[in-house]
Amino acid sequence: MNSAGLTASGLGLTRNESGRRFPHAEDVAALEELRAEVVETLGGPGWDREWHVYDLDALARVEIDRLVERGLMTPVFAERPGVGRGFAVYGEGEASLEINGADHLRLLGFRGGSQLPALWSLLSRLDDHLEAMFSYAFDPRWGYLSARPRQAGSGMRAYATLHLPAMALTGRLAGTALELAGKGLALVPLWTGAGGMVQVSNLGSQGKSENEIIQQISSICHGIVEKERSIRKMLLRENPLQTRDQIGRALGVGQHAWTVSFPEAVNLVSAVQVGVDLGLVEAPGMAAESAFGLMSRLQPAHIVVDYMDGKIGCLQSPEIDECRAQLLRGIFAGAGALV
Amino acid sequence: MFAEESPDWNLDLTGSAICEMCGDEPATVHLLRVVDGTVSHTHLCPGCAESVAEETDGLALVLAVPSVLRDLSKGQVHLDDETEPTAPSDQDALFCAVCGTTLSDLKESGLVGCARCYQIFAEYLESALAGESEPVEHPGKIPQRGPETDNLRHEIMRLQRMLRELVACERFEEAAGVRDRLTELGERLEEEPE
Ligand SMILES: [Zn+2]
Ligand SMILES: [Zn+2]
Numbered sequence: 099m100n101s102a103g104l105t106a107s108g109l110g111l112t113r114n115e116s117g118r119r120f121p122h123a124e125d126v127a128a129l130e131e132l133r134a135e136v137v138e139t140l141g142g143p144g145w146d147r148e149w150h151v152y153d154l155d156a157l158a159r160v161e162i163d164r165l166v167e168r169g170l171m172t173p174v175f176a177e178r179p180g181v182g183r184g185f186a187v188y189g190e191g192e193a194s195l196e197i198n199g200a201d202h203l204r205l206l207g208f209r210g211g212s213q214l215p216a217l218w219s220l221l222s223r224l225d226d227h228l229e230a231m232f233s234y235a236f237d238p239r240w241g242y243l244s245a246r247p248r249q250a251g252s253g254m255r256a257y258a259t260l261h262l263p264a265m266a267l268t269g270r271l272a273g274t275a276l277e278l279a280g281k282g283l284a285l286v287p288l289w290t291g292a293g294g295m296v297q298v299s300n301l302g303s304q305g306k307s308e309n310e311i312i313q314q315i316s317s318i319c320h321g322i323v324e325k326e327r328s329i330r331k332m333l334l335r336e337n338p339l340q341t342r343d344q345i346g347r348a349l350g351v352g353q354h355a356w357t358v359s360f361p362e363a364v365n366l367v368s369a370v371q372v373g374v375d376l377g378l379v380e381a382p383g384m385a386a387e388s389a390f391g392l393m394s395r396l397q398p399a400h401i402v403v404d405y406m407d408g409k410i411g412c413l414q415s416p417e418i419d420e421c422r423a424q425l426l427r428g429i430f431a432g433a434g435a436l437v
Numbered sequence: 438m439f440a441e442e443s444p445d446w447n448l449d450l451t452g453s454a455i456c457e458m459c460g461d462e463p464a465t466v467h468l469l470r471v472v473d474g475t476v477s478h479t480h481l482c483p484g485c486a487e488s489v490a491e492e493t494d495g496l497a498l499v500l501a502v503p504s505v506l507r508d509l510s511k512g513q514v515h516l517d518d519e520t521e522p523t524a525p526s527d528q529d530a531l532f533c534a535v536c537g538t539t540l541s542d543l544k545e546s547g548l549v550g551c552a553r554c555y556q557i558f559a560e561y562l563e564s565a566l567a568g569e570s571e572p573v574e575h576p577g578k579i580p581q582r583g584p585e586t587d588n589l590r591h592e593i594m595r596l597q598r599m600l601r602e603l604v605a606c607e608r609f610e611e612a613a614g615v616r617d618r619l620t621e622l623g624e625r626l627e628e629e630p631e
Pocket of ligand 2: 534535536537538549550551552553554
């Protein structure tokens, strides 16, 4: 199945242990015990890579935010206070594990590009290993059980991140979202929709195998990306002046601004990327990485940890926008219009 | 990163939410509208959602997700027809002895408390999740080391489906073979200690 065109891929796999109640209905001692057993298993033999187990109470806000920004932790887990929670990262971030969130275990994987099948094969292997130690709550009718009945089934959610600025600009996302809603898929804004970034995911996992879910999302997203490409070409054909103007302005701001918020930075990078795709501009500083990779490292916690020694505690500090602008000036240096 | 999710996506197990615009139809679409970076949430029926989507100008984003349990209207009619006229209070008094979850807890929070809940509230979950479609066996990955009985039940459900298909296309001889195998597995299941 062709899944080309995904900006980024994410996967979540929900599992519960059969001997205990789901986290929201279980008592502290039992949850703490489960976490200890899981952590012990993660430190045990047989894994290809090492697990790094985090002490959530000892993590600073900015470190938690950076894990969320990398797609290693879900926003809802980061915000949920709660007892018995644990968290671990596999290898260099190839996968991660949330312990005692909404469910006992949730394996996660997130990476740039069209990688859903690769993520599934990795998470499934990690799942096999965990299953050797824990007896999962499973029912032949419902599949893997979850605290949220809607999530029972394969327990898998696949997330495809798409870059759709032309569809956003021309108001075509609404219709697409409604169409997807009819198929049990959600289309939601990523980063409040800056730069036309959206994420498509399956809401339920009943009645479909993991491969069917991945294939459905891949083929639907492939169609959406094709549509985005043709709308971009149409915009250039029918409104060449406005199209070139918007892209040129983005480049100008990126090259000369001294303070840039994160959503604005995403809009700039998005517009310049469209210019590069349409052959209107060249941006040598962007050649080395994907637009998504660039956007990702411009996120607040990334800037603070990677470029400011992690010293700023407040993620709203104006210094972050200043640092971001400086990075953008460097990236867009040498970029210009191809006439 | 994974996109933020609206906390109330998991609500509405009963399908009682009514469209916020016309106040008439069941709200099956959760609409997120992003204008100037601010996100607003509305629960709408598909008709109203479509008109909102059309009215919104190019610079605003209108995004929709299905209100969580698909076929809410169907599930609701189903429940109204079958449970309410008979004994709604009996139904609501259902509770799980393992975790203490009651049917009204489940309806309110959309959460079950333990594996046993899936058996206690099977009828409700069946109607809320599957609508009128027939229960089928879970088609994906299954635990390799699960209890023997799980694998046995899985195989039985697979064979039952095969049997129905064979009978439907009048391949009776093969169907008889499958039926014998089913009887045999059924006996083995009886012998398994729970
Ligand atoms: Zn309505
Ligand atoms: Zn229960």
